[in-house]
Amino acid sequence: MTKKTDIAESIFQTDSPGKTSDSKKLIDAIVEGLLEKKAKNIKLLDVRALTTLTDFFVVCHGTSETQIRALANSAIEKVKEELEENVWKKEGMDARRWIILDYVNVVVHIFSEEKRQYYGIERMWNDAEITEIEDTP
Structure with a gap:
């Protein structure tokens, strides 16, 4: 079982x-x-x-079309299971090269490695505060 990664609480400090x-x-x-x-x-x-x-983008990539679809399905299922929330809009599930899961205040981008390099979301939003997420043992 994978443990949750603890995302720094400080990036969530705001007036709301x-x-x-x-x-x-x-x-x-x-x-x-x-x-x-x-x-x-x-x-x-x-x-x-x-x-x-x-408010936030979550960006990652997978190594195959099968894994990219599995990543999207896993994220959707985990959110539904833990928060009882449905994805508002999803795109790219058939092509499986760039899947977008839109939860309104959080948008998930799941790429193939090639598409991630090509579109360069991290470069396009280079003024954003970027936190690297690592799996904790």
């Missing part, structure tokens, strides 16, 4: 504690689902100061 508390729980569930299926290079981008579209 309910929203960020909910975001932390949501991100924890998403990350746990991704780690269970061995997601690669998981990063959390705090984009609250840069856009009104969302």
Whole structure:
């Protein structure tokens, strides 16, 4: 069983504690689902100061189309199981090269390694506070 990664509490400090508390729980569930299926290079981008579209991006990649779909399904199932929340919108489940799971205040991007390098979300949002997520033993 994969243990949850503890994401620094400091990035969730804001004037709206309910929203960020909910975001932390949501991100924890998403990350746990991704780690269970061995997601690669998981990063959390705090984009609250840069856009009104969302608060956070979770970005990772998989090594095959099968794993990419499994990562998305695992994140969806973990959020549903732990928080009883459904994904608002999802795209790319058929192509499995770039899957987007939109939970409104948290958007998950699951790429193939090639697509991740090509689109460079971390480079595009380089002003965001970026936290690298690692699996804890």
